Amino acid sequence: MPLYEYYCEPCHGIFEELRPMREATEPVPCPDCFKDATRIMPTSFAAFTFREGYPRRIPDDGKYYHLGTKVSKPATGGRPNEHPEVNKPTPKPRKLKGEISELRDMQQAAAKGDVVDNYGNTVRPREVAKMKDEGRILKKGTARSDPSLG
Numbered sequence: 001m002p003l004y005e006y007y008c009e010p011c012h013g014i015f016e017e018l019r020p021m022r023e024a025t026e027p028v029p030c031p032d033c034f035k036d037a038t039r040i041m042p043t044s045f046a047a048f049t050f051r052e053g054y055p056r057r058i059p060d061d062g063k064y065y066h067l068g069t070k071v072s073k074p075a076t077g078g079r080p081n082e083h084p085e086v087n088k089p090t091p092k093p094r095k096l097k098g099e100i101s102e103l104r105d106m107q108q109a110a111a112k113g114d115v116v117d118n119y120g121n122t123v124r125p126r127e128v129a130k131m132k133d134e135g136r137i138l139k140k141g142t143a144r145s146d147p148s149l150g
C-alpha cells in the first residue's frame with residue numbers, strides 16, 4: 001500500500017498513512033484529535049518559489065503570481081498587495097448631464113433646508129449626493145411613495 005500524507009486542520013498536524021490507492025482521497029481520522037484530516041496532494045507542496053523576491057509557481061513558466069493570481073509582470077510601485085492586473089480600478093459610473101444638474105438643484109435646495117430624508121430629517125448639502133444615489137432623500141413637498149403614510 002502506498003504512503004499518503006494527511007493534514008489535520010484543527011491541530012495543524014501532518015501525518016502519514018498507508019492506504020489502498022482507491023481510498024487515498026478519503027479523509028483519515030487524525031491520530032491526535034480524531035477529526036477528519038484531508039489528504040495533502042503532492043502538488044500542493046512547494047507550489048511557490050521565490051525568485052527576484054517575487055513568488056512564482058513551480059514549474060516556472062515565466063509568469064508571476066500576485067496573491068495567488070497569475071500576472072504577466074511583477075507589481076512595481078503602488079501600494080503593497082496591489083497589482084494593476086489584479087486590482088483593476090473600477091471606473092466610477094459617469095453621471096448624465098441631467099443627473100448632474102438635478103443633483104446641483106438638490107444641493108441648493110438642501111442648503112436652504114428644503115431636502116429631507118425618508119424620516120423627515122433635514123439633509124445637509126454634502127450628504128445629498130450619497131443619499132440621492134441610495135434613493136433616501138426627497139425635496140420637501142414631494143409626494144411620498146410610501147402608501148402607508150397616506
Ligand SMILES: [Zn+2]
Nearest residue numbers: 008011030033
Ligand atoms: Zn488533529
